[in-house]
Amino acid sequence: MGGPTTVPAGGAGYAHLIDNSRPWWRNSRILLLNFWISLLLLTSSANGYDGSMMNGLQSLSQWNVAFNNPSGGKLGLLNAIQNIGSVAGLPLTPYMADGMGRKFSVIFGASLVIVATAIQTASQSVNMFIGARFLIGFGLTFATNSAPLLVTEVAFPSQRAPVTSLYNTMYFLGSIIAAWTTFGTFNIPSSWAWRVPSVIQGVPSVLQVALLWFVPESPRWLISKGREEQALNILAYYHANGNRHDPLVEYEFEEIKAAITFDREVAANVGWLSLIRTPGNRRRLRVMVAIGFFSQWSGNGLTSYYLNKVFDDIGITNPTIQLLFNGCLSIWSLILGVTGSLLCDKAGRRGIFLTSTIGMLVFWTLQTICFAIDVQTGNLAAGHAVIAMIFLYQGFYGCAFVPLIVSYTLEILPFPIRAKGYTLFSFVVYISLVFNQYVNPIALAALGWKYYLVYLFWLCFEVIFVYFFVVETKNRTLEETAAMFDGDATVAQISEKAVATAGIAHKADETVEHETKPEL
Template sequence: MAGGAVAASDRTNACTHLMDPNRKWYNNRRLMALHGWLFLLLITSSTNGYDGSMVNGLQSLTQWESYFHTPTKGKLGLLSAIQNIGALAGYPFAPYLSDGIGRKPTVFIGALIMVLATVVQTASQSVGMFIGARFLIGFGLTFAANAAPMLVTELSYPQYRATLTSTYNSLWYSGSIIAAWTTFGTFKINSTWSWRVPSAIQALPSVLQVLLIWFVPESPRYLVSKGKETQALRTLAYYHADGNENDPLVRYEFEEIKSAIEFDRTVTANVGWGSFLASPGNRKRVRIIIAIAFFSQWSGNGLVSYYLNKVLSQMGIEDPTDQLLINGVLNIWNLLWALLASSMVERFGRRLLFLTSAGLMTLFLTMQTICFARFKISGEVAGAHGALAFIFLFYAAYDLAFTPLIVTYTLEILPYNIRAKGFNIFNFTISVALIFNQYVNPIAFAALSWKYYIVYSAWLAFEVVFLYFFVIETRNRTLEETAAIFDGKGATEQIVDSAATHAGVTHELGIEEKDVVSHENESEK
């Protein structure tokens, strides 16, 4: 077992000395335009968040429950899990589309499928039709969710890459908020439109993407990989340097992208599925990616994310209006904490945020379990109130790392040639974890009540140990530098030196042996 890497030195972003200090997102028209296009990609996560919260809200609507004959246990689990089952069906194809036809067309295909599926969901006449529509929503979301965050991280201005990519998953809560308050607002509609309206609104982000995605620039890294270097350079120059193709930052970015892609193709043969097990660096990547994907869903958060009404009912909060109100407030609370954490990822680093998040979650879930137990065993109302308070504290802790960082960290540790496939592994793992949660949680919670929380409290303690030993700090690096540190100092220096030489700039890497994976140690595993 390799020890965890210490935090990187307190230096500024690796490309800071190449950037125009006067070029900011709020005073440069082309950066503002770029961020507008990136926002169109970021709202992909809102669609996913909307779905989870909508399912939560619909369970509190008597009109929805009566129309579908009050689904319970297995059927309720299927209604929640079917979206992720649909996602599983899309995983064999998503990375090949992203790498084959490009990030933009893949987002379009996914968004179009989701628009059509949402129409079917809104018009559902039976539970089977509703389930089928949700399957298609998950299928389409797979394509959009594979390509959109990659395009965000590959297009972003270096100074803002980590924050923007972290914002992607944080905006899950924006969709969740809209769904929560929509279901709260339609609660008093005395017809099936009380649940059809929320179903229809789910299509809005996808409709915007279908209409506008073709105006978004394509990933320069995708363009370089397809031999379209002139177009890649033009894209970088237009958005990162006001069209100046000889800008030092643009020249360095362009040459670093070319060097990294060529290095992975020719030196390390970092292509195809087999490469994930072929080298120590890739094996460590896969281990971390699978772990944080499972951790993001198996930390006790799945109970509240999809079954908040059941949890609140067990706490004695049974009024549907109160449940919907708590759901709405909780999602606003989550969004604020997640966006705050997104803005801090470069200041505090990934490792510190992961460890702080997991440690506080362990503490708060344990306290929530104790309060919940006191209420169920002795009927103390204060116990129920305490458990509710610790739900909010638990989510604040979760949002420090497991909302903003899981996508950011996964994408930045993967080299371009295997990024789409590696991100597919991440999303596939999340879907498997979610399907398990959505099927097992309602059954286990109904049978064990507060005792079920003990399982997650113990699991969280394991997460802290794993994260301490295996998460490596990656802050304040370019995308190519971050990916390369897993392949050793030599690989990183070769890519950076080649890029700096061809770009005609000086570039201080500032990397130390402690910041990279040790091939000697890893090869023993």
């Protein structure tokens, strides 16, 4: 390609239809919708809680005694079994999300997690604990692959990108809660030192199973199943205070119908091969696979490993202080992730991705130099500089590759292949995690600080890839964004059909109220 991938400037087709006479926090319907969305965001927190909890449990003598001090392959299985359970359930998730609905899939996954955490809490043997963790991973994969779909498809149009970006960011909230929970139960002189964190792990899933029945189903999924009246009621209830004739609601409704019809005409039989069947889908696949790998292969898998080593090298060997630094790093990542989420429609996805990759490259380079000096000369100042570089590097990583990888992947995928595409993206992330878990320690032992150079060159490639292939998608509807990869003509075709069908131009002044409580 001869230059960066861009799209014509301009706002979304719906922008002029939004009533800006009062802020969203004074609109009770949008507040209620965001409450339901926050309930869905707990899915990511539950996922983050699990990994952090396992790290904390390994520091508890009560847990080690209860399971005969697991080590070697047994300990590796205890840590990896949750991901193994997730991979086992992954092929089934798009079929349940597309067949039974996004909401049902989250409830199903949360129900499995409740059962699994009960077994985990009551575990009397290491094998029972391992089986419970497999079931936790299996259940989580249904929830984590359906919750973001529902978030992005039900959110108020102007808030869709920020709230979907917050989904992945909430991983760190769960991680922080788990870290301090295990730290707080450290002094309990019984097995409840590890059973209490396990009980708390099930709390988000209990809340979801109790309340998700009241959450609106995806209007896009309902329309795809021919339940158009129900979809229109939900759009009207939450996006226009019940007014089915609101210009925004009519535009959304007709645009969703036009996009689904168009996609069905292009690919009547939507299967896995649809992901590579058209040039637009191949462009989508290239981008989402790349950012999936980038999210784990940007050097972030090494920071925690080398952080502890640097602490030892500069004389910080107290585990409590090391835990404090690690806890602060998670809080820092959460702050930057939330910041990136809230700015994604102002700064743009492409701008944030470019800033992130360039910033990571700069501070990874400085981190490599400082660490090499510290290892070769024992210079304490260089060791302290490494810690500073890690925090700065993690800040640039967190502003894009925490919030945007989920929201960007979902919005570039058209509805018929959204569930399957996101499943493939999740699989790429899991494969990348396996690489981090098994290859990095071997390479680090063999190459030491020189292994940093591998990621330095890889980050150079990431900057180039983002510059040429990441498309700007800010301030567009899901349908407009997904169609961009199929060409500007497709965007115009869907938008024009939505406007023409809804008769927006003729109804702009219409204020008919038709209050309808949606069937959820």
